[in-house]
Every structure is written in C-alpha cells, then in structure tokens.
Amino acid sequence: xxxxxxxxxxxxxxxxxxxxxxxxxxxxxxxxxxxxxxxxxxxxxxxxxxxxxxxxxxxxxxxxxxxxxxxxxxxxxxxxxxxxxxxxxxxxxxxxxxxxxxxxxxxxxxxxxxxxxxxxxxxxxxxxxxxxxxxxxxxxxxxxxxxxxxxxxxxxxxxxxxxxxxxxxxxxxxxxxxxxxxxxxxxxxxxxxxxxxxxxxxxxxxxxxxxxxxxxxxxxxxxxxxxxxxxxxxxxxxxxxxxxxxxxxxxxxxxxxxxxxxxxxxxxxxxxxxxxxxxxxxxxxxxxxxxxxxxxxxxxxxxxxxxxxxxxxxxxxxxxxxxxxxxxxxxxxxxxxxxxxxxxxxxxxxxxxxxxxxxxxxxxxxxxxxxxxxxxxxxxxxxxxxxxxxx
Amino acid sequence: xxxxxxxxxxxxxxxxxxxxxxxxxxxxxxxxxxxxxxxxxxxxxxxxxxxxxxxxxxxxxxxxxxxxxxxxxxxxxxxxxxxxxxxxxxxxxxxxxxxx
Numbered sequence: 243x244x245x246x247x248x249x250x251x252x253x254x255x256x257x258x259x260x261x262x263x264x265x266x267x268x269x270x271x272x273x274x275x276x277x278x279x280x281x282x283x284x285x286x287x288x289x290x291x292x293x294x295x296x297x298x299x300x301x302x303x304x305x306x307x308x309x310x311x312x313x314x315x316x317x318x319x320x321x322x323x324x325x326x327x328x329x330x331x332x333x334x335x336x337x338x339x340x341x342x343x344x345x346x347x348x349x350x351x352x353x354x355x356x357x358x359x360x361x362x363x364x365x366x367x368x369x370x371x372x373x374x375x376x377x378x379x380x381x382x383x384x385x386x387x388x389x390x391x392x393x394x395x396x397x398x399x400x401x402x403x404x405x406x407x408x409x410x411x412x413x414x415x416x417x418x419x420x421x422x423x424x425x426x427x428x429x430x431x432x433x434x435x436x437x438x439x440x441x442x443x444x445x446x447x448x449x450x451x452x453x454x455x456x457x458x459x460x461x462x463x464x465x466x467x468x469x470x471x472x473x474x475x476x477x478x479x480x481x482x483x484x485x486x487x488x489x490x491x492x493x494x495x496x497x498x499x500x501x502x503x504x505x506x507x508x509x510x511x512x513x514x515x516x517x518x519x520x521x522x523x524x525x526x527x528x529x530x531x532x533x534x535x536x537x538x539x540x541x542x543x544x545x546x547x548x549x550x551x552x553x554x555x556x557x558x559x560x561x562x563x564x565x566x567x568x569x570x571x572x573x574x575x576x577x578x579x580x581x582x583x584x585x586x587x588x589x590x591x592x593x594x595x596x597x598x599x600x601x602x603x604x605x606x607x608x609x610x611x612x613x614x615x616x617x618x619x620x621x622x623x624x625x626x627x628x629x630x631x632x633x
Numbered sequence: 634x635x636x637x638x639x640x641x642x643x644x645x646x647x648x649x650x651x652x653x654x655x656x657x658x659x660x661x662x663x664x665x666x667x668x669x670x671x672x673x674x675x676x677x678x679x680x681x682x683x684x685x686x687x688x689x690x691x692x693x694x695x696x697x698x699x700x701x702x703x704x705x706x707x708x709x710x711x712x713x714x715x716x717x718x719x720x721x722x723x724x725x726x727x728x729x730x731x732x733x
Contacts, residue, residue: 342643403642441645451646459659463637464644470637 243489245423252415255383255422256322256348256408257282259390261292262430263346266317266437269297269308273327274360275412276350280322302327306334313343314452316442318394322348324412325366326355332370338405339374340468341452342440344397345405347375348390351513351564352412353598361599362412364512365565368574374468376406376475377542379512381498383420385539386410388492391425394434395482401474403440409541411514413599425490433489472543479540496545498537499552501527505534506557507614510549510579512538512564515595515602519562522607533611538575546582553583557618559590560610562629564602566594572626589617595629606630658686661708664731667700671718671725674698678712678726687712698725 250258257279260268270280286292297312299305305321312319323331328349338345349367353359367377376396380386386408393406410416425433441450456464480495487493500520502508509519516537523533536552538545553559561580563573571577576592583590593610596602606629613623641647674697679687686706690697701712713719713726 340644440642441647448647449649451649453644454646456644459634460640460644463635463640466637467640467642467644471642 243425243429243491245425245490247421248424249419249421250383251278251417251419252380252383252386252410253279253350253417254282255387255420255424256390256410257286258424259387259430260320260346260348261286261294262391262425262427263318263320263394263434264292264431265294265320265346267295267297267309267312267319268321269299269305269312269319270321270323271299271302271305271327273302273324275352275416276322276324276327276348278416279348279350302330303334306331306338309345310334310338310341310343313338313345314341314441314443316437316439316444318398318437319343320346320348322350324350325352325360328366328370329354335370335373335375337453340464342403342468342471343405344394344403346390346393346397347405347407349407349409350412350416351409359598360412362414362514363564363597363599364409365597367407367409368565368567370407371542371574374404375542376402376404376479377540378406378408379539379541380408380410380415381514381516381537382422383415383418384422384492386415387422387424388486388490388494389539391430391434392482392486392494395485396475396479398437399478399482400438400440402471402478404471404475409513414514423490423492429489433486475543476540476545476548494539496538496540496548497552498535498539500535500537502534502536502552504532506532507611507618508534508536508553508556508559509607509610509614510536510538510553510559510561510575512541512575515562515564518602518604519607522604522611526611531611531615533614541575544578544582546578549579549582550586553579553588554586556588558614559583559588560593560614561590562593562595562610564596566597576626591617591623592626593629594626597631600630603630656704657684658702658704658706661706661731663708663710663728664703664706665701665708665710665713666727666729667698668725668727671723672698673718673725675717677715677717681711681715683709683711
C-alpha cells in the first residue's frame with residue numbers, strides 16, 4: 243500500500259485518523275493538551291472536508307453525555323480529552339462502557355491536579371482503568387495515528403461493542419512534529435468501513451429502553467454480562483492488528499517486544515518513554531548486557547496470560563509507571579504485572595517516574611538497567627522505587 | 634427471573650411495555666393475611682391500597698373482597714390499618730412477618 247510520508251504533531255495525526263473514519267458526531271470540550279486535536283478537527287469540518295456534526299458542549303460531563311446519547315442513537319461518535327476533563331466525565335465514562343457503546347476517545351495523557359499541571363503523566367487514564375474502556379497506548383505520532391484507525395474496528399466489532407481510549411502522551415507526542423505514514427483516505431475508509439449499529443434509539447418500529455433503574459435483582463447479572471465481553475477483546479485486537487499489518491506493513495499486538503528473544507532482564511513500560519528506554523537498552527546491549535523491553539500497547543483489558551508467558555523465565559523484571567496509585571502497592575502497571583506473574587519465581591520490581599511531565603532521561607533508564615543487573619545477580623532492592631525526583 | 638446468558642447486551646430492554654410483567658412485590662417484610670369470615674366487604678382496603686394489590690370479585694351486584702395479589706403487595710400495612718373490622722377487634726386483615 244502506497245502511503246504518504248508526512249510531518250504532523252500527534253494531535254494532528256489523531257485528528258486525521260478520526261476524520262478518515264467519517265464519524266457522524268463529535269462532542270468535545272477543549273482542555274490542554276487535547277485542544278489542538280479538536281482545533282484541527284473543527285478546521286476539517288469548517289473547510290467542508292468532514293461532514294461530522296460537532297456538538298460544542300459546555301463541559302466534559304456534557305461531552306461524554308452527548309457522546310453516549312449519540313452512540314445509543316446509532317451514530318459513529320468520538321470525543322477527546324485530557325486530565326481534569328476526563329475526571330469531569332467520570333460518571334458517564336462508566337455508562338458508555340456499561341451500555342456497550344463503541345465510542346472512540348483521544349486521551350491526551352496529562353497529570354491530574356493538584357497542584358495544577360498541564361504536562362504528561364498517566365494519572366488521568368489510570369484513574370479510569372476500571373471503568374470498562376479498552377485502553378490502547380502509543381509511543382509516537384505514527385502509533386497514535388494507527389491506534390486512531392484501529393480503535394474503530396475494535397470498538398465496533400460485533401463481539402466487542404465497547405468504547406476505546408487512544409492514549410498518547412501530552413506534549414511529548416501531542417505537540418511534537420513527527421514523521422509518519424498516512425493511509426490514503428479511500429484505503430483508510432475501506433479498512434474501517436461504514437458504521438453498523440447493534441441497537442438504536444431511533445428505530446421506532448423496535449422501541450428499546452436504555453439505562454433503566456437496575457437494582458439488587460438484575461444489576462449483578464448485567465455486570466456479569468459486561469465482564470464476559472472483555473474475554474473477547476484480545477482476540478479481536480489481534481485480528482484487527484493483523485489485518486492492519488497486512489495493509490500497512492506496521493505490525494501490532496498486545497505489546498511490542500523489543501530485543502526480548504534472549505533478554506534476561508526486561509523493562510515494562512507504556513507510551514513515549516519506550517523510545518528513550520530503547521536507546522539506552524541498545525547501549526547496554528553493545529556492552530553485552532542482555533536487556534530488553536516490553537512496551538505494552540493494550541493496558542485494558544490487561545493481557546495477563548500474554549504477559550505471564552512473555553516474561554516467564556527472565557532473571558529480573560522492572561515495571562515503570564508514569565502514575566502513582568496513592569496508598570496502593572506501587573503503580574497500576576506494576577500491580578497488574580506482578581499479579582500476572584503470580585507463581586513464577588521471576589523478581590518483579592516497580593518504579594514511578596515522570597510525574598507531571600518530569601523528563602524521563604537516559605540516566606533514569608540506566609539506573610533501572612543497573613538495578614535489573616543487581617537483582618538478576620541475586621541482589622535486593624525496594625519493591626517500589628522512584629526515578630528522577632529530588633528526595 | 635432470567636439469567637445473565639439471557640440478557641440483552643448493555644442492559645437494554647427490547648420488549649416495549651414489559652413493566653406490566655415485572656413483579657414488584659418481592660421486597661416486603663410483612664404480608665397481610667386475609668381472614669375471610671371477618672370481612673364485611675366494605676372495599677376500604679381496595680380503595681386505600683397504593684399498589685392495586687387487592688383482588689376483588691365484581692361479577693355480582695356488590696363487589697366482594699377475594700384476597701391479596703402478592704405479585705404487587707409491598708406489605709405496607711395500609712389495608713390492615715384502614716380495615717373497619719380490625720378497629721372492632723375482629724381483624725379481616727392481619728399483618729404477619731413473611732417467611733421466605
């Protein structure tokens with residue numbers, strides 16, 4: 243497939259990906275660093291390049307509410323947010339998943355207040371990790387664009403019907419011009435295809451009730467029905483990614499396995515930081531250190547069986563979290579990975595880094611790799627460690 | 634009640650007007666017992682019942698009290714409170730704790 247090489251910011255790249263899906267409705271409220279993405283989208287609409295109906299709401303709670311109404315009516319729908327905007331959507335974020343509505347959302351990861359901070363960490367999306375959405379993470383503008391195309395196929399698959407969040411790091415990806423390959427509009431449309439609804443409020447011949455009161459007698463059964471849906475997601479994510487790989491030459495799975503084949507020591511990480519980690523791993527590899535990287539792409543549903551298999555038999559694993567779980571035992575990715583590794587004799591340690599956009603530099607990766615070697619040699623370190631902060 | 638495997642995705646309800654099939658009388662603590670020989674068929678219970686849970690026979694010249702429709706009775710006790718024979722010590726409606 244002939245693809246155009248372009249230079250775009252992550253926000254522009256995702257705006258293009260969403261435009262290529264020809265959504266019927268977009269409802270969003272501006273918040274840094276997501277704003278530019280919706281600016282770009284509004285420009286498409288104003289220029290007549292997109293027929294999407296834009297609902298300019300008065301808050302993020304309204305944005306997600308409008309998205310839920312639109313999707314329940316049977317329209318292909320998206321929204322976009324960051325940080326406090328996502329926090330304000332909270333109540334309705336759960337409803338979108340519970341009603342099995344295939345809404346796509348650009349989540350431009352930014353720290354939560356307080357104190358107020360506009361830069362990247364993953365505390366926003368991580369707060370919503372139990373809300374029932376599918377969480378995809380991206381390393382750069384190319385992956386943000388690709389996830390922005392595949393999200394529709396995954397969300398709208400008849401066995402899934404769940405909302406998808408395309409995560410990409412605020413400023414680091416969203417505002418940095420990056421080279422990427424874009425599919426021609428027609429090829430992207432052929433890949434995504436027209437929207438098919440499973441139910442719609444607009445079908446007056448077959449009236450339905452959506453979201454009724456659900457008490458002690460049925461709520462548990464409805465949640466059990468929802469839980470079963472997540473078992474079907476990994477297979478669909480892989481199938482869609484395989485199809486996308488054949489089309490574009492860019493292959494995706496639940497994670498990227500970087501120099502993992504013979505790796506004795508593995509770092510697990512999400513998002514843009516993987517690029518920095520790869521550089522330092524290359525340096526250590528040149529010195530003969532058998533280190534590798536597992537860059538998780540799908541955090542929800544958490545691919546526990548895959549992680550347990552791919553990390554089995556390693557000498558040491560370090561899990562890096564760009565968010566803190568206050569009062570919890572380490573960050574969210576750490577607790578998932580360690581839990582998935584239950585019963586294996588692989589030491590797994592956690593690190594918290596990069597909060598509020600603190601630069602994730604080469605020395606921090608070196609610290610982790612040095613610690614991995616120490617643990618692999620039988621040394622002891624803390625279960626949960628901090629990187630790049632003044633103590 | 635139907636099982637998880639029989640529910641519609643997303644908890645939606647596809648059967649319009651199915652509220653009439655929903656049995657709302659499953660959360661009472663007390664239940665009225667009808668003592669027929671004390672009943673004077675005054676219809677006070679039928680008038681006062683907030684849930685149309687009093688079953689009456691209207692085939693004759695005067696309506697007759699038949700009993701309680703348990704599908705909808707919440708056990709509020711208004712019928713027994715308003716029942717004139719109860720006030721005279723000859724209870725036609727007696728509230729008892731329900732055994733399940």
